[in-house]
Amino acid sequence: MAQVKVTSAEVARLAGVSQSAVSRVFTPGASASKKTVQKVREAADKLGYRPNVLARAMVSGKSRIIGLVVAYLENQFYPVALELLSNALQARGYHILIFTAPNSTDGIDGVMQDLMDYQVDGIIAASVSMSSDLARRARQAGIPVVLFNRGQDGPGLSNVTSANHAGGRRVAQFLLAGGHRRIAHVAGWQGSSTGRDRQAGFLSAMDEAGQRPFALVDGMYNRKVAAQSTRLLCSGSARPDAIFVGNDHMAFAVIDTLRAMRLEPGQDISVVGYDDVPMACWGAYDLTTLRQPVNRMVDATVSILLDQIETGESRPARIEIEGELILRGSARIPEGWT
Amino acid sequence: MAQVKVTSAEVARLAGVSQSAVSRVFTPGASASKKTVQKVREAADKLGYRPNVLARAMVSGKSRIIGLVVAYLENQFYPVALELLSNALQARGYHILIFTAPNSTDGIDGVMQDLMDYQVDGIIAASVSMSSDLARRARQAGIPVVLFNRGQDGPGLSNVTSANHAGGRRVAQFLLAGGHRRIAHVAGWQGSSTGRDRQAGFLSAMDEAGQRPFALVDGMYNRKVAAQSTRLLCSGSARPDAIFVGNDHMAFAVIDTLRAMRLEPGQDISVVGYDDVPMACWGAYDLTTLRQPVNRMVDATVSILLDQIETGESRPARIEIEGELILRGSARIPEGWT
């Protein structure tokens, strides 16, 4: 019969061994005789004993908790990443303490402080930036931090992104090869590294081709802003023949808006997104997009983080993972394009 | 200058007070003289001290951690709920430890055990069922559990759902009033209470009207299954004039499939979903659906849980929140319908 919160001392008493012996039986790298192990397991089962993770954390200094800071959960990219992250971490014996972040830099700092109070072993910050002061504090506290899907200019934090500059270039080249000459860019939020890098890549390839964008607006990673920009862009007499949108989440809004204006993506105008969230392949959108390989981004994030936790080594790593352009129906495909 | 992991003893030394005094200054209901408070705060600031939440948890028996079990993060309903839940809990000084659940009942049991090892103060299980054995263990351990968006037949767990039976009835009445006479139901997973209740409500209203459903299939809350069912349903010579789909997530797949067959929802056939996820109002789908009031469901969940935690009282509460039919373009609207 299990009872309320059994302790190792009670198990020890029932098993007729010391409390240390019980602890050893439940400690992975233990040393205990078969006889002891058996007696203890039996007693533990009878009482329904399980070690108190918090007590273990206190003495070992390892909580096996990873703090995860997220925002933008409406953008399907993040729930997907969250699920993968959680699965990967769970498989390695870690769990995620979740913090939903305000989108301002100082909002984030308060959250980080909270996180550190929980003695997390490491922190993953998804789609948020961080003050260099905060980064320094985490480093001083010896807590590894990795930025997921966000770059960092300042001090040495690890981060994992896809190759956003290259991706932006690729989209520009694709659109240009398709014969488009009035290409607008509804950019990702220019306050974020991803937004800036994609735009910079896009512009650099345009520039090399001697082209200027038809228009350049900051979509703020926001559907409303993206929709309104689209309306503005397409209501004049001269309208773009293609729109490169800073992420899929906005691209869906762009497509909805275009259709409301009787413009069909892939026929009247080409639309390209960024991310390749699951929804991108749904029939209603069939969106051509630059895929961010979320699986590989997650794997890299987890292995960097756990590596730093387990070795104590904290040389910041910067991983950039190559993306791939996924061809679907929302944009004209150049002849002979590979 | 902050240094690595400052303790209350170090603050005490610098401030020239006892370690207990430091603790009191950082304990909400403390009693300390202004002088002490000031000296301690000063010293703490200088050293960058913050109480170790884990240590506090151990002695107080309150971790201020809520375990959240989630599955189905692809269904937009859950990320939305997760974000709201996290915000509400953060505002009250709690944080979420997240567990992604396998969808089987015994998978869930292992996860719950993990959860309890972390000494969580309470558990929210979203969209999962739980064995009665597990429920009993949580109760014995004195950990309140509330089921979010899932009912429970067995023993006394608290749960919060929307009025699924009534919702199913409402949809049937709506479709019938619209003159549909060949109404199919691609049901929510019949292994879940939500799936069953919606279907039962739907059937009861049909029955009262002397109608039989055109077809009844279990969509398993799965896009692929829903799409395939739709194809089957609509490829014969006789096809339904309306489809009630067990949730929005599947309804999007149903609509995509219909369009691929050149059937336009709202004109050639009516489609009604369940949930009203944000995506439901996007232009591409414009889905008529029975709204689950996620805000109110979250509020109820949080207040039940925190109430039980704070009072120690654990009488199971069962809350059912009324939903509303949201009229959009995917289904014909009966004349004079209110």
Add this chain to the structure above:
DNA sequence: CTGAAAGCGCTTACAG
């Protein structure tokens, strides 16, 4: 292999 003991960083009666 095993037990007694110290200690992780706190909170909380208990005296004063």
Add this chain to the structure above:
DNA sequence: CTGAAAGCGCTTACAG
């Protein structure tokens, strides 16, 4: 109000 002390439930040297 304040300090000394016990204790939360563990892990981990340290002897044996």
